[in-house]
Amino acid sequence: MAQKSKTSKDETVLGPTGRPYQGFPTPPKLDRHGPARIIALCNQKGGVGKTTTSINLAASLAEYGRKVLAVDFDPQGALSAGLGIQTHDVPTIYDLLLDTKRDPREAIVPTATEGLDLIPANIDLSAAEVHLVNEVARESILSHVLRRVSADYDVILIDCQPSLGLLTVNALTAAHGVLIPLECEFFALRGVALLIETIEKVKDRLNPTIELDGLLATMYDARTLHSREVLERIVETFGDKVFETVIGRTVKFPDASVAGQPLTEYAPEHPAAQAYLRLARELVARGAVA
Numbered sequence: 001m002a003q004k005s006k007t008s009k010d011e012t013v014l015g016p017t018g019r020p021y022q023g024f025p026t027p028p029k030l031d032r033h034g035p036a037r038i039i040a041l042c043n044q045k046g047g048v049g050k051t052t053t054s055i056n057l058a059a060s061l062a063e064y065g066r067k068v069l070a071v072d073f074d075p076q077g078a079l080s081a082g083l084g085i086q087t088h089d090v091p092t093i094y095d096l097l098l099d100t101k102r103d104p105r106e107a108i109v110p111t112a113t114e115g116l117d118l119i120p121a122n123i124d125l126s127a128a129e130v131h132l133v134n135e136v137a138r139e140s141i142l143s144h145v146l147r148r149v150s151a152d153y154d155v156i157l158i159d160c161q162p163s164l165g166l167l168t169v170n171a172l173t174a175a176h177g178v179l180i181p182l183e184c185e186f187f188a189l190r191g192v193a194l195l196i197e198t199i200e201k202v203k204d205r206l207n208p209t210i211e212l213d214g215l216l217a218t219m220y221d222a223r224t225l226h227s228r229e230v231l232e233r234i235v236e237t238f239g240d241k242v243f244e245t246v247i248g249r250t251v252k253f254p255d256a257s258v259a260g261q262p263l264t265e266y267a268p269e270h271p272a273a274q275a276y277l278r279l280a281r282e283l284v285a286r287g288a289v290a
């Protein structure tokens with residue numbers, strides 16, 4: 001996806017965000033694990049790549065030897081399905097939210113990817129907002145649950161549902177960082193101001209140390225002027241907060257989901273799988289993951 005700069009005389013290779021293309025180094029091995037940095041993948045706009053990014057970033061970090069817990073926080077259960085985990089009649093994140101005395105390990109399942117565990121979700125979670133609304137400290141329940149297992153992992157990724165409701169506020173209250181996937185399409189930035197405002201409110205009132213880790217451009221198609229213009233606009237608005245790694249558009253993602261596998265395992269040589277590995281390296285290089 002890298003392209004030659006048209007302006008520079010020394011032919012510096014520019015990445016799609018217009019910055020010089022760098023390969024991020026392979027993350028060093030860790031000799032000990034935990035406590036986890038918790039990252040929420042958030043965008044109230046639907047279908048922007050939150051779940052796809054959760055799956056493939058989780059698998060990529062695991063490939064680099066990180067101990068990863070992925071938390072399905074969407075009643076649709078797409079993250080669980082994408083990792084090949086069935087969610088019928090098993091303990092889920094919903095059960096942990098409703099009974100915080102319960103050991104979260106009861107709901108944690110290993111995935112086929114070594115080093116990657118999952119807390120699944122199913123449609124039960126859609127009732128959670130109603131149940132939690134009268135709880136004491138209702139915004140910090142997920143935080144409470146995840147802190148109990150934080151020592152076992154280097155990173156915890158929370159795949160949020162497309163809404164800014166109480167579940168997402170719980171994810172933001174639990175998180176050290178937020179990663180916002182943006183589809184390179186018209187209206188990509190619509191709603192992002194509201195999302196950032198929500199993060200600011202959570203920072204003010206509930207979680208003073210939360211940081212915006214970055215914005216990830218997804219479903220980029222370098223062949224279309226439209227995609228390039230949208231990416232340019234995203235970079236103009238958010239500057240260095242935009243990850244240099246950009247995820248291209250490819251039908252391989254839906255294919256991998258049907259197979260219940262991360263693309264990084266279904267088709268490891270595919271450029272989009274390589275892009276998620278690069279995103280994992282970029283996150284480590286930026287200090288967002290150990």
Ligand SMILES: Nc1ncnc2c1ncn2[C@@H]1O[C@H](COP(=O)(O)OP(=O)(O)OP(=O)(O)O)[C@@H](O)[C@H]1O
Binds near residue numbers: 045046053074161249
């Ligand atoms: N880079 C990509 N190229 C092509 N298709 C993609 C890409 N990323 C994701 N998709 C597909 O787009 C659809 C939406 O992606 P995904 O489920 O990851 O988005 P989401 O933000 O989690 O959606 P929701 O808001 O519904 O939870 C899926 O069918 C997925 O396979």
Ligand SMILES: [Mg+2]
Binds near residue numbers: 078160
């Ligand atoms: Mg999703």
